[in-house]
């Protein structure tokens with residue numbers, strides 16, 4: 121540098137300016153920042169913010185999905201937050217979605233309480249550049265309100281497999297009722313449609329569906345509904361609750377009324393919530409899938425979408441960490457896995 125300056129003094133001002141530029145260019149670190157952009161690696165990487173909105177807070181089922189997101193977060197390093205309504209009403213998630221749109225988070229996952237009520241809010245989020253997917257519960261019939269969905273199992277098989285379980289427990293004969301979640305719940309409604317279709321099979325001709333009631337995925341209301349089913353239908357042989365809240369409530373009622381030998385309870389629930397009822401014989405068998413895996417896959421998918429590395433398209437695929445390659449099916453639906461049946465012999469192998 122000193123040698124350069126001596127030469128500048130001798131050569132005159134115009135030449136000095138040219139030479140100074142030339143000399144200064146030699147060591148790249150001497151170039152002032154604004155002239156040349158800093159190398160990419162020196163830029164602090166902005167963290168992708170992923171927000172998950174469950175159907176409702178206080179339902180342990182969604183804690184398992186959250187645990188899956190957190191597992192993916194540990195592996196991928198995104199920011200993760202979960203916010204949601206206390207009740208699972210059709211419109212309860214709307215303000216939470218709008219709040220995230222205002223915050224301009226990068227990615228949003230929602231377990232939909234309604235197939236249509238939340239669509240406008242999701243469309244607004246997407247318009248603001250937010251990557252939006254549904255998890256566990258889709259906006260069936262309004263799939264353009266999200267880019268992809270991570271669902272627990274092939275929902276086309278859920279209804280029939282639930283009826284098969286009920287039929288097995290009733291020896292193929294008798295009255296049963298369905299205790300569902302909310303009247304709007306898109307997944308439960310789809311499964312119930314599947315149950316009704318399955319019952320057209322002659323092998324279920326002696327099964328009689330007497331009523332469908334809704335406990336709103338609220339423990340107290342679900343218990344009241346289960347109790348009134350028992351009063352209204354003295355010949356009731358089974359309660360089929362395709363919701364983790366409903367099945368727990370029904371089991372509690374049957375246990376209290378000591379009716380396990382007369383009324384079979386089954387449906388969908390979590391092993392941790394139903395373990396005691398399986399072990400004391402109130403429930404013989406129930407089904408579910410792995411909600412932790414659901415959240416984990418959703419975390420990988422949203423992180424990849426927000427980073428511009430995954431662009432959902434039918435027949436495309438992506439890598440979901442330890443759960444390996446996952447494929448997008450029709451309507452960009454990603455299936456988590458096969459259903460699991462729990463009973464006394466295997467319940468202790470599961471912890472969610």
Ligand code: RAM
Pocket residue numbers: 175179181182231256257301305307337362363364365388389
């Ligand atoms: C309840 C919720 C959830 C459903 C499970 C089986 O926790 O309705 O969305 O998937 O049950």
